[in-house]
Structures are given as structure tokens and as C-alpha cells.
Amino acid sequence: MNEHSPMFRLPLAPLKTERAFERICSEIKRLIFKGVLKPGDRLPPETELARRFNVGRQTVREALRLLELAGFITIQKGCAGGPVIEDTILNTISNSIFDAIYMKKITVEELTVARLEIEKAMLKHAVEEITPEDLQGLQKTINQAKEHAEIGIHPFKDNIEFHKSLAKASKNKMFVILVDALMAVVADFLSRLQPDFEISRKVIYEHERILDALKRRKLEEADALLEDHILEVGRRFQDIVTELMKKDMYFY
């Protein structure tokens, strides 16, 4: 096999015997990190990759599988298909945290407390960093939620988008990731819930008040509103879980 890649043989990881598909995976990852491969770029087809790396096609497949799950590429079938560099890492993190929550059997209270702290921190930074464009975007999201509610579509996606947009306004991608992950969990809870337009109207109203406080740069006011809002949502989730546990339907 091709052993000549002295620059990759650095002190890290003498632990396990590196498997071929792992080597290929990190090789491609390295190219992405370096900027040689950018989002939108297409990777050669599997057969071509196999030829270039001097391995079997199956080995390439497993490497691509890893890259796909890790959020570096997507794979499309058919003509003009194949592996494409695409950044979906944030989704990956959300899913992992999501899985971890199930595995560790984290309680709703723990989740709510963490969400409270993270979103409050996010809000603090958002108040300072938010731009007029961000404010417009948030207003648009709220308007969309209203419209959807009017025509009978439950606006829970819009309501989740509100929190995500808020995180973006903090101009800190770490908050974006964390809020994204938490919102994935929230979305899962909401999807188990009967659509309740009464509550969703209330949520929209609360979001509107938070936005209003933000426009006036009133952190303390927005903070208090957000806290009430999240605690309220947390209580509803607790009810859902209690209900699901009773029915022994917590997991599919």
C-alpha cells in the first residue's frame, strides 16, 4: 500500500491500528479543513476514489458513510449524483445531543434549566450585537407565525425559528449550535403534542413582547419574559412526558 504520506504521520493517535476507511475519511476531512475542498464541490465517484486511494470500492463506501454521518458530505444517487461536499455539521451535533438525551434519560427539568441558562446567555449577547436586519427578520418570523395560525397551520416551526434567529443575532455560532440542538429536542416534544392554537397564540404573543423589549434594548425586560416563556414551555413538556410515561409510549 501507499505509505508515503509523512506529513500525516504526526504524534497523535498511536492507539489503534487505523483502518483503511478511517484513513481515507480523515484524508478527505483534512482536504476540507484545508479549504482544498469547499461546500458545493463534487467528489469523484466511488470507483474513481477507490482507484486513487488504491483500495476497494467497499472501503471507500464506508469512508463516505462516515463523512456523511459526520455532516461533511451528502450523497445523491443517479446520474450527476455522487458525493458532494456539504456542511451539515450543526445538524449532526443536534442529533448527537438528541440521542444523548435519550440515552442518558435526561429529565425535562434538567433540559429546561439548561435551556434557560443557554438562552439567557444568548439573549445577553444578542441585545448587544443585534442589527436592524436581525430585528426585521425576527418580526418577519412572528408575522409568518401569525399568518400560518390564521389559515389553520400550526406555527410551531415558526416559533422555533424565532429562538434560532435570536441565537444567530448573538453573532456567536457556539450559541447557534447549542440552541439548534435544544430546539431539535423541543421540536420533537411539540410533534408529540396535539396542535393547540390557543397556546400557540400565547407563544406568539410572548415572542412579540420579547422582540419589543429587544427593539428597545431592554435586556432585563426581555430576560424576564424569556424566562417565563421557557419555564412555561418546560411545564408543558413535563406534562407530555408524564402522560407518555403513563401510556408506556415514551419510545415508539
Next chain:
Amino acid sequence: MNEHSPMFRLPLAPLKTERAFERICSEIKRLIFKGVLKPGDRLPPETELARRFNVGRQTVREALRLLELAGFITIQKGCAGGPVIEDTILNTISNSIFDAIYMKKITVEELTVARLEIEKAMLKHAVEEITPEDLQGLQKTINQAKEHAEIGIHPFKDNIEFHKSLAKASKNKMFVILVDALMAVVADFLSRLQPDFEISRKVIYEHERILDALKRRKLEEADALLEDHILEVGRRFQDIVTELMKKDMYFY
């Protein structure tokens, strides 16, 4: 397969056809979530799984690859080897956050700010929930760090353990997960650094002061100490990154 089901032909909906290995992957995940498969349990060998799911061995392999990367199983070669249910999801989250950072989606400053907020929140809860046993454990970690430093072993693992133990003391598993992930990133940075016993002595001293404040239940004092500590570490990380980027050695 049944292709004629006009009533289910929803517009734009059926984007993805679930691939065989995805089906197998989620099937096994389901069993883990349900509690049928618990950590330590061994899965049948690949050939056996292929037989049972009525698919080829390669398909099973790709499913196992996904489960492995997602942190649900580990795989060992040889006799008495094979896939074992094991919970390494926290590592997975760390790795994903890793990747996100390396893609420069997240800057050191963003990371430090997030770490600051999360650990401060964690500390707030730890002060209220911490037990004498937790305090003893933290003291033990510090003592161990001192001992290691004395005999010439760099105590960065002990120093990281201090923060993890602090998170555990908050009695909120969500904080444990988040701090765990953040600390994995910190550990990676530290591993790239020349061991500096001068700095590590300083770190141990700062940890000791934080613990002292905790023993006296002085949140404000501990909070200020923690903030200085994290900001200081963040500054050092920034220096490392700047240095590595100059040398074009930022990756591997």
C-alpha cells in the same frame, strides 16, 4: 414493490428512500432506546446480523459504521470480538464540536464566550447542589494534580477533570454533557501545547481558590475567579491558534 399508491403520492414529500443500512441502523438504535439492548451486551457477528436482517454483509457493515460513529457501539476484531453496545455518545458530541471548530465555523473567542457562560451557569447550580462528597472529590482532583506536577507529569488531565467534576456537582446531566464536550475541545488544545509547569501551577492554584470559595458557599467569589480563569485560558488558546496557523500546522 407496490408502486401504485396514488393517494400517498404527496407533493415534494418523498425526497429520500430509506436505504437498507439506515433501516438496520435505526432498528438497532430502537432496541437500545427501548432498553432491550443495554451497554455491555454483545451484538451477533456481522454474518449473523446479515442473515437475520436478510441483507448482505456489506449493508450490515455500513449500519455498524453508523452506530459506531454515533457512539452506540464499539467494534473489536478477532475471536470473542464483534460489536458491543457501549455508550460513547459524549465523545461523539465532542468530536462533532471539534469538527465544527476546525471548519472555522467557531472561533476561539466564540468558544471561550460560550464556555464562560455555560460554566458560570453550571457553577451557579453547583453552589446550591454541591455535597460534601463532591467537595472531597474536587479536593482529591486538585491534590492529584499537585502530585503529578511534583513528579514531573503534566497535570492537564486532572485540571480538566476539575471542571468536569464541577459540572457533575451541579446535578444537571445537561451541564455534564455540555461541559464534557467543551472540555474535550480544551483537552485537544492543551495536548498541542508544550507542557508548561509554571502555568499549570497557576491553574492548580486558581482551581484551589475556586474550591475554597465553593466550600464557603461564596458564589460571587467563585464566579469571579472562574471568569478570570477561563478568560486567561482562552487567551492562551488564541495564541496557540495564531501560532499554528502561521506554521500552517493547524490540522493534524
Next chain:
DNA sequence: TCACATTTGTCCGTATGTATC
């Protein structure tokens, strides 16, 4: 120490489904 069985790791050949032109 040595052989053996088990299981993963890797490769090849081939067939099928699917999307694009």
C-alpha cells in the same frame, strides 16, 4: 509457544435501482 477458531477488514465481480440527459 504454537496452532486453531472466530470475527472483522478488505477486495472483486455482478446485478439492480434511480436520476439525468
Next chain:
DNA sequence: AGATACATACGGACAAATGTG
């Protein structure tokens, strides 16, 4: 509508690693 290019999947085979007797 047919040809093409690609991923998806199957089955067989051998190599390498690892634990056991």
C-alpha cells in the same frame, strides 16, 4: 423513451487480528 452514469446492494473470497486451548 432510451441510454448513460452513478449509488445501492448481494455473494464469495481471502487476509489480518485476537483470544483460547
